[in-house]
Amino acid sequence: MNLVLLAAEDLIAPHCVRLTGARAAYVAEVHRAEPGRTLRVGLLGGLCGAGVVKEMRPGEVILEVALTHEPPAKLPLRVLLALPRPKVMERALVALTSLGVAEVVLLNAWRVDKSYWGSPKLHDDTIARAIHEGLSQARDTQPPRVLQARLFRRYLEDDLPPADREGSRWVAHPEAATPCPRALQDIQLATLATLAIGPEGGWIAAELASFASAGFTAVHLGPRVLRVETALAALIGRLF
Amino acid sequence: MNLVLLAAEDLIAPHCVRLTGARAAYVAEVHRAEPGRTLRVGLLGGLCGAGVVKEMRPGEVILEVALTHEPPAKLPLRVLLALPRPKVMERALVALTSLGVAEVVLLNAWRVDKSYWGSPKLHDDTIARAIHEGLSQARDTQPPRVLQARLFRRYLEDDLPPADREGSRWVAHPEAATPCPRALQDIQLATLATLAIGPEGGWIAAELASFASAGFTAVHLGPRVLRVETALAALIGRLF
Numbered sequence: 001m002n003l004v005l006l007a008a009e010d011l012i013a014p015h016c017v018r019l020t021g022a023r024a025a026y027v028a029e030v031h032r033a034e035p036g037r038t039l040r041v042g043l044l045g046g047l048c049g050a051g052v053v054k055e056m057r058p059g060e061v062i063l064e065v066a067l068t069h070e071p072p073a074k075l076p077l078r079v080l081l082a083l084p085r086p087k088v089m090e091r092a093l094v095a096l097t098s099l100g101v102a103e104v105v106l107l108n109a110w111r112v113d114k115s116y117w118g119s120p121k122l123h124d125d126t127i128a129r130a131i132h133e134g135l136s137q138a139r140d141t142q143p144p145r146v147l148q149a150r151l152f153r154r155y156l157e158d159d160l161p162p163a164d165r166e167g168s169r170w171v172a173h174p175e176a177a178t179p180c181p182r183a184l185q186d187i188q189l190a191t192l193a194t195l196a197i198g199p200e201g202g203w204i205a206a207e208l209a210s211f212a213s214a215g216f217t218a219v220h221l222g223p224r225v226l227r228v229e230t231a232l233a234a235l236i237g238r239l240f
Numbered sequence: 241m242n243l244v245l246l247a248a249e250d251l252i253a254p255h256c257v258r259l260t261g262a263r264a265a266y267v268a269e270v271h272r273a274e275p276g277r278t279l280r281v282g283l284l285g286g287l288c289g290a291g292v293v294k295e296m297r298p299g300e301v302i303l304e305v306a307l308t309h310e311p312p313a314k315l316p317l318r319v320l321l322a323l324p325r326p327k328v329m330e331r332a333l334v335a336l337t338s339l340g341v342a343e344v345v346l347l348n349a350w351r352v353d354k355s356y357w358g359s360p361k362l363h364d365d366t367i368a369r370a371i372h373e374g375l376s377q378a379r380d381t382q383p384p385r386v387l388q389a390r391l392f393r394r395y396l397e398d399d400l401p402p403a404d405r406e407g408s409r410w411v412a413h414p415e416a417a418t419p420c421p422r423a424l425q426d427i428q429l430a431t432l433a434t435l436a437i438g439p440e441g442g443w444i445a446a447e448l449a450s451f452a453s454a455g456f457t458a459v460h461l462g463p464r465v466l467r468v469e470t471a472l473a474a475l476i477g478r479l480f
Contacts, residue, residue, distance in 0.1 A: 002465045072463040095470045138464040223312040224378040225242045230335045230473045237474030
């Protein structure tokens, strides 16, 4: 944990926080904190700052906190991710959160294995845990918005805002003629961009047609086929 | 497997290859191949091409292969990676191989846990397996050169070629004043660049001084602290 993520209900008095459970154990065992030690903290959805360990008891840590500065800015990016197998989805969500993506849409596609939608990894608490892990990793407090879209066409046609109100849209596709752009300029960063990443085996032609209708440009990433977590980080490193 | 990686000893006749063990099982069970089906293949260290399934028996697949084209170009990049914990090292090696990095040096550093150097994950066969996985993933056949440097200063002072014979050198360091460059130009791609990534907790001052003496510029990646696999892919996506 590069940052101890606090929830509003951890506050037991003004500037005073009580940690229990996994976070208390982590502070005690991994940080090997002792009274007087200062830790990076951040309030979920709020400011970041410092917490000084005041008291430690088995299973409990009391911190005096000063929340003083904004978390890092979010990337103005929505990622549409064809639902990968559950373990990969979880790792991808941690990575996307740590990279600061504003919104993640777990999207159905023809080549998504339908059993993935039944995974307990899609339950709210498991999703929240992956998000908290990504936030703690990146010293962030602002969770990305995470949506699940089980109907591909309905999402693209009805739920995704119209293209003219938003920024650039790209769909990753190995056979595309255009290489993925790099290093977006400030003007392009003023609006929410969207990047769609396909399932293993890629998008089908009808899906690519739907993307085109919704204002997406198909882009390729070169001849190398990358794992979804690697591809996401490489693309985001390239774009921002 | 996006590419079935062949070794010279798999050839049982000109253009004829016999797969056994894990690859035969994968072709049978995951690709669900049948006689007549064409698979992407590549000869380790050699050309890529197509293999047509001729015969299948339990535990054995016979392919007729035509090796016709070069694998994707390597990135002219050497990555110096402070040895992470073994599981992370293995994942990072798969990711770096799939991204096409030319050379990976697993480097000691003050904050590397010394027990990591005793891990069986550093044995040649485990390293080779991770490399083969990265190559199959990315449809590549050219393994990166992987070195282990257990003496930090000796590596930087004696083993690393002089800076004037090579390309740019960067060491990732969160407190650096310079942001990591992006989108290298062709002229910079003509020589081997080097990127050093620190251990959890970062480099110590003496290590940063050694890097400076060896021609490295310290660069930061912004306020977000990323997992090593995520950071590597984001940096490489940004640079190339």
